[in-house]
Amino acid sequence: MATISTYEYTIQPQDVDFTLRASVPSIISYMLNVAGRDAHIKGFGVDALQNNSYTWVLSRLAVEVNAQPKQYDDIAVETWVNDFNRLSSTRNFRIRRGDDILAQGVSQWCMINMETRQAADMTLLKDVYERAMVAEPSPIAQPARLRDIEPQQSISRPVVYSDIDFNRHVNTLRYIDLMFDHLPLELIEQGCALRIDLNFIAEARYGETLVLGIENNANAWQFDIASDDGRRLCRAKIVFNE
Amino acid sequence: MATISTYEYTIQPQDVDFTLRASVPSIISYMLNVAGRDAHIKGFGVDALQNNSYTWVLSRLAVEVNAQPKQYDDIAVETWVNDFNRLSSTRNFRIRRGDDILAQGVSQWCMINMETRQAADMTLLKDVYERAMVAEPSPIAQPARLRDIEPQQSISRPVVYSDIDFNRHVNTLRYIDLMFDHLPLELIEQGCALRIDLNFIAEARYGETLVLGIENNANAWQFDIASDDGRRLCRAKIVFNE
Numbered sequence: 001m002a003t004i005s006t007y008e009y010t011i012q013p014q015d016v017d018f019t020l021r022a023s024v025p026s027i028i029s030y031m032l033n034v035a036g037r038d039a040h041i042k043g044f045g046v047d048a049l050q051n052n053s054y055t056w057v058l059s060r061l062a063v064e065v066n067a068q069p070k071q072y073d074d075i076a077v078e079t080w081v082n083d084f085n086r087l088s089s090t091r092n093f094r095i096r097r098g099d100d101i102l103a104q105g106v107s108q109w110c111m112i113n114m115e116t117r118q119a120a121d122m123t124l125l126k127d128v129y130e131r132a133m134v135a136e137p138s139p140i141a142q143p144a145r146l147r148d149i150e151p152q153q154s155i156s157r158p159v160v161y162s163d164i165d166f167n168r169h170v171n172t173l174r175y176i177d178l179m180f181d182h183l184p185l186e187l188i189e190q191g192c193a194l195r196i197d198l199n200f201i202a203e204a205r206y207g208e209t210l211v212l213g214i215e216n217n218a219n220a221w222q223f224d225i226a227s228d229d230g231r232r233l234c235r236a237k238i239v240f241n242e
Numbered sequence: 243m244a245t246i247s248t249y250e251y252t253i254q255p256q257d258v259d260f261t262l263r264a265s266v267p268s269i270i271s272y273m274l275n276v277a278g279r280d281a282h283i284k285g286f287g288v289d290a291l292q293n294n295s296y297t298w299v300l301s302r303l304a305v306e307v308n309a310q311p312k313q314y315d316d317i318a319v320e321t322w323v324n325d326f327n328r329l330s331s332t333r334n335f336r337i338r339r340g341d342d343i344l345a346q347g348v349s350q351w352c353m354i355n356m357e358t359r360q361a362a363d364m365t366l367l368k369d370v371y372e373r374a375m376v377a378e379p380s381p382i383a384q385p386a387r388l389r390d391i392e393p394q395q396s397i398s399r400p401v402v403y404s405d406i407d408f409n410r411h412v413n414t415l416r417y418i419d420l421m422f423d424h425l426p427l428e429l430i431e432q433g434c435a436l437r438i439d440l441n442f443i444a445e446a447r448y449g450e451t452l453v454l455g456i457e458n459n460a461n462a463w464q465f466d467i468a469s470d471d472g473r474r475l476c477r478a479k480i481v482f483n484e
Contacts, residue, residue, distance in 0.1 A: 012275075013275065013278060014271065014275070016408070017403065017404075017406070018406050018407060018408050018409070018410050018448075019408075020408055023403075023404070025404070029256065033254075033255065033256070036255060157399070160423035160424075161259065161265075161422055161423045161425070161427060161430060162259075162265070162267070162419045162422065162423050164259070164260050165260060166258070166260050166261075166262055167260070168260050177404045180403055180404065181402035181403045181404050182402075183403070185403060185448060188403060206260075206427060
């Protein structure tokens with residue numbers, strides 16, 4: 001059994017929004033970067049997997065933000081893996097500023113074969129994974145399974161160069177940016193605590209167009225991103241605390 | 243007289259594009275972040291100026307990229323101020339990886355009054371500036387003054403949350419992203435050496451729509467960004483080496 005790993009950062013000017021607080025997308029970006037860094041250190045990073053034609057794919061993510069750090073705040077991002085089975089592994093996150101818990105998250109990852117894009121059996125990694133497991137529960141409820149929405153509004157935009165990662169798929173964070181770009185600015189300005197659940201279903205490629213559907217009921221905002229050929233790519237639900 | 247300052251960085255996963263090389267916009271981002279960091283350390287950063295209701299505005303920038311660093315490459319960003327007058331100050335950049343010069347840049351900055359948005363007389367900073375001046379010429383030709391283009395293609399998109407900085411103006415880097423997003427992907431994939439000249443004319447605000455005009459002649463790409471009310475915001479010219 002391993003222990004929780006901690007990575008320290010300082011919030012950079014490029015992380016903050018017009019309120020001079022780290023944006024929620026940048027908080028999620030810190031979590032995902034730490035996931036990559038920690039997996040690399042523990043010997044099951046993208047680099048190690050790619051030698052065997054496998055890669056990690058994020059399938060679900062839930063994040064609860066209590067408070068956003070400010071520019072130049074020092075934060076500590078804690079992470080630990082506490083579950084894995086044949087098809088999925090669970091990695092957790094906690095962001096602290098001193099003793100304050102600013103945000104917590106739970107992510108579920110699959111391993112896929114890069115050529116066939118099919119899920120791979122994760123028991124391949126059993127030995128290395130068992131050494132990395134931490135006996136600490138997830139800090140928040142597991143990511144919800146999200147269903148179809150009834151969009152009140154729909155927006156299209158093409159996939160562009162700055163959206164794509166090394167395999168020419170849209171980077172996960174771009175979906176999150178796209179959703180936050182369509183929330184009312186006043187809501188973001190208030191900096192309310194929130195929970196976001198995300199389901200990643202399929203990958204969009206350069207040349208496709210993204211179609212964003214939005215449904216709003218009181219303090220809940222639901223999003224649905226599809227490709228222009230109708231393939232579902234991503235669903236999300238953001239609930240702001242009252 | 244001062245000496246050239248050097249800041250060291252490691253190219254992060256979020257800096258690289260699908261080729262796993264740092265994108266040209268992220269290379270420019272390193273230069274602009276170093277400008278902020280160095281001005282702060284020398285006592286004439288945005289924070290010091292804001293106490294007196296002034297801020298820095300980038301008016302022109304030229305960057306020549308010889309080669310793009312790769313993910314996790316260690317780079318050193320050198321910067322020095324070598325000229326200033328009543329209206330403008332010149333800051334230079336050189337990015338090295340070991341002995342290789344990867345990119346060089348020259349930037350021209352104005353100081354403006356945050357309330358009136360009018361240019362301020364920079365002789366206010368004469369004493370602190372004279373101590374920071376370095377007797378080293380600019381590494382490349384000064385930024386060109388760019389003229390009107392005849393767009394062959396025109397694209398509109400609204401200003402969104404992720405575009406705006408602390409005063410709700412579009413961040414300089416978003417203009418650069420927008421232009422690179424409309425270059426042919428094959429051109430970016432080749433990773434040719436290039437020079438980019440940029441003129442920043444006015445500031446776009448949240449709520450406006452950006453209109454991008456594009457003119458291409460052989461290896462030269464010219465861009466013109468205006469607001470939907472017709473105000474010119476930014477012009478750029480990118481020339482790829484043959």
